[in-house]
Amino acid sequence: MQLEVKKQILSANDQVAAQNRARLDTIGVLAINVMASPGAGKTSLILATADRLPREVRLGVIEGDLASRIDADIIASHNIPVTQINTGGSCHLDAPMIQTALDQLPLQNVRLLFIENVGNLVCPAEFELGAHLDVVVASTPEGHDKPYKYPGMFARADVVVLNKSDLLDVFDFDVAYFERGLRMVNSVAPLFVLSCRTGQGLDAWLGWLLDQLDCHAKPADASS
Amino acid sequence: MHELTVTENILNLVLEAAQKADARRITAVNLVIGDLSSFVDESVQFYFDLLSRGTIAEGAVLNFRREHAVATCRECGHEFQVSPPLAPFCPNCGGYQLEVCGGQGLAVDSIEVSDATGSEEADPECQ
Numbered sequence: 001m002q003l004e005v006k007k008q009i010l011s012a013n014d015q016v017a018a019q020n021r022a023r024l025d026t027i028g029v030l031a032i033n034v035m036a037s038p039g040a041g042k043t044s045l046i047l048a049t050a051d052r053l054p055r056e057v058r059l060g061v062i063e064g065d066l067a068s069r070i071d072a073d074i075i076a077s078h079n080i081p082v083t084q085i086n087t088g089g090s091c092h093l094d095a096p097m098i099q100t101a102l103d104q105l106p107l108q109n110v111r112l113l114f115i116e117n118v119g120n121l122v123c124p125a126e127f128e129l130g131a132h133l134d135v136v137v138a139s140t141p142e143g144h145d146k147p148y149k150y151p152g153m154f155a156r157a158d159v160v161v162l163n164k165s166d167l168l169d170v171f172d173f174d175v176a177y178f179e180r181g182l183r184m185v186n187s188v189a190p191l192f193v194l195s196c197r198t199g200q201g202l203d204a205w206l207g208w209l210l211d212q213l214d215c216h217a218k219p220a221d222a223s224s
Numbered sequence: 225m226h227e228l229t230v231t232e233n234i235l236n237l238v239l240e241a242a243q244k245a246d247a248r249r250i251t252a253v254n255l256v257i258g259d260l261s262s263f264v265d266e267s268v269q270f271y272f273d274l275l276s277r278g279t280i281a282e283g284a285v286l287n288f289r290r291e292h293a294v295a296t297c298r299e300c301g302h303e304f305q306v307s308p309p310l311a312p313f314c315p316n317c318g319g320y321q322l323e324v325c326g327g328q329g330l331a332v333d334s335i336e337v338s339d340a341t342g343s344e345e346a347d348p349e350c351q
Contacts, residue, residue: 005241005332009233009255091226122262123226126330148310151293151324152260177312184295184310184322185260 016095020130028218031113033129036137038119041163043071044196046114052206060110062101064093064118092123121150139163140173147181155185166195231271237332247337250281254334258291259307260327293327
C-alpha cells in the first residue's frame with residue numbers, strides 16, 4: 001500500500017534554520033549568507049564592507065570552510081569577532097552548524113552578521129541557514145555564463161555582487177549576458193558590479209546594505 | 225557530495241512515516257526532485273542502499289519524479305522545458321528575455337509499504 005508523506009526532504013534543517021532566524025531577530029542581528037565559488041571574493045567583500053561601515057554598525061562573521069582557519073584569521077586580524085566552522089569535507093554549511101556557531105559569538109555586540117559559506121555554487125543553495133538575506137558573489141574571471149550553469153544558486157539570491165569589475169576587459173566579461181541569465185531565474189535581486197580591490201562600485205553596495213539594516217528593526221530592549 | 229546529507233534526510237523521513245503507520249517494510253520511496261536542483265539520482269540511490277542496511281527500508285527502490293523547469297519567452301510567449309545549462313535564447317523567436325519557473329522541488333511524496341496498520345495477517349518471516 002502507498003502512504004502519503006508530502007514532506008520537504010530538508011525539513012529538519014529548515015526547522016533549525018527557523019530557530020536560528022528567531023534567535024537573531026530577538027537580539028536584533030541582521031544575518032547575511034554569503035555564497036560564491038571559491039576565490040570569487042567572499043572574504044574580500046566582507047573586509048571591504050567592514051572597512052566602510054559606519055562605526056556603530058558592529059560586525060560579526062561566521063566563517064565556513066572545508067578545513068583551515070585561513071579566512072577566519074584574516075577576519076580576526078581586522079578586530080572583527082569571528083568564529084570558524086570546519087565542515088570536515090562537507091560541501092556546504094547547514095542550519096545546525098550555524099546554531100552551534102551562534103553560541104560562540106558575542107552576539108550582544110553584533111548588529112550585522114556575515115556567514116561566509118563554503119565556496120561552491122551548487123550545494124549551499126539547498127540549505128537554509130536562518131539568515132535574512134542571501135548574497136551570491138560572482139567574479140569576472142569565472143566567466144559570464146554562471147547564472148546559466150548554476151540557476152538554482154542565482155534563483156535564491158536576494159542580491160548579486162559581481163566582483164573584480166577592474167578585470168572585465170581582461171576576461172572579456174559580458175555584463176549584459178550575465179545579467180540576462182540572472183534575470184531568467186531572478187527578476188528582483190539587485191546586481192552590484194564592483195571591485196573589492198579598487199573600491200569601484202562599493203558605495204552603491206554599501207548604500208543598499210545600510211538600507212537593509214534600516215529595514216531590519218533592532219528590538220527596543222536589545223541592550224537589556 | 226550533498227547527496228549524502230540529502231539521502232540521510234530522506235531515510236529519516238521515510239522511517240518516521242513508516243513507523244507511524246506501523247509498517248514493517250518500505251519497498252519504494254517516491255521522490256520529487258526539481259530539475260534545477262543538482263542531484264544525481266544514481267548517487268542518491270547508492271547512498272540510500274548503504275544507509276538503509278539493517279533498517280526496514282533496506283532494499284527499497286527510489287523512484288525519482290523530476291519536476292521540470294519551464295522557461296517562458298517574454299517576447300513571443302513561447303514556453304519550453306529547460307535544465308542547466310539554460311539556453312540563452314528562445315528557440316522560437318530568438319529573443320533573450322526569458323523567465324524560468326519551477327524545477328526547485330525537493331520532497332518525499334509517498335512511500336510504498338507492506339504490513340501497515342490494519343493488516344491482521346502475521347508475517348511468517350517475523351518470529
